[in-house]
Amino acid sequence: NNEASSFQYVSSWSKLDDSHLSIPSGAGAIVSTVSDLTVFINSLxxxxxxxxxxxxxxxxxxxxxxxxxxxKVPFYEDSGFGHGGSIDGFKSELYYFPTSKIAVSILSNGLALNLNDVLVTVLNIAYNKDVELPDFSEFNISSELLSQYEGTFSSPSFPLKITISSDGNSLKAQATGQGAFPLTAVSQTQFEFSGAGIKIMFDKLEEGTYKEFTFTQAGQQFTLTRED
Known part of the structure; x- marks a missing residue:
């Protein structure tokens, strides 16, 4: 019906089932395009x-x-108004900045990055600010070295334990009671999961294993220590 399906990325892309639009009602039962949304937010x-x-x-x-x-979202000296949303693998952001008369609409049917990072980059371009494009290159770690990172890590200041395990030739992380997510190697000690803005930096390599890592997300930072 000329509509997009949605997808999720966990090690590889997979198609998601569509929620029936009677379920979200007015909270999410909207099918639109970026052009129509931009016209709407301007008119509103x-x-x-x-x-x-x-x-x-x-x-x-x-x-x-x-x-x-x-x-209300601030951006440097300006402020905009709008709303974001998500359902299944679909995500959206829609804002209008009255002072600069800039409207931005982003729709995604499958995303392995943090959508807010995409929004900020688009706004930086629109406002002629400096832009740092993401680096999608990956650091290759041999399968023989993956055991260095594996283990369960915890901290008294962090509410969840995080288990690091290998998945073929890569690593994945899983917090207590949550699904596993893939870790992309940026260097031999730094990994990230861009979809949730998570960065993990391993430290203290002793007797062939890393004893702790620094977990960073949404501006918060915690040091987790290996339990075993």
């Missing part, structure tokens, strides 16, 4: 074609960045 925030200015002011009034159907 720059005119009274859709709602009155009084209603729009109510939507834009935020407490702790939450408004009525809108998020």
């Amino acid at each position: 925030l720059t005119s009274e074609k859709l709602i009155t200015s009084t209603s729009l002011d109510q939507m834009k009034t935020t407490i702790d960045h939450f408004g009525h159907g809108l998020f």
Whole structure:
């Protein structure tokens, strides 16, 4: 029906089943295009074609960045309004920045990167800021060395244990009660899972095994130590 299917990436790409649109109702039962969404957000925030200015002011009034159907997002000296969403393997971001009159809409049906990183990069380009494009090159680690990283790691300050194990010629990590996710080698000691913005840096190689690693996500950093 000229609609996209969604996919997820865990070691390899796999197609996801579609949720019936009666399930999310108004929270997610929307099929659209980036062009239509851009027209919509422009019309919503720059005119009274859709709602009155009084209603729009109510939507834009935020407490702790939450408004009525809108998020307020800062970007350097500017601020925008909009909303993001996800269902199955679909993800979306839609924002309008009134001062610069810039609208941005991103739709994805399969993503192995952090969507916010994509959004920030697009905005940097639109605002003529410096842009650092991602490096997709991978560091190859021989299968003989994978045992150096394997084990269960924990920390009193971190709520979950993380188990590192090998998956063929690569590594994967699994936190307590959660699904496993692949780790991409950036160097011999640094790994990442871009889809969730996770970075793991191994340290203290002793007797053929790494004894701890630094876990970084969303600006927070924890040191986890090997249990065995």
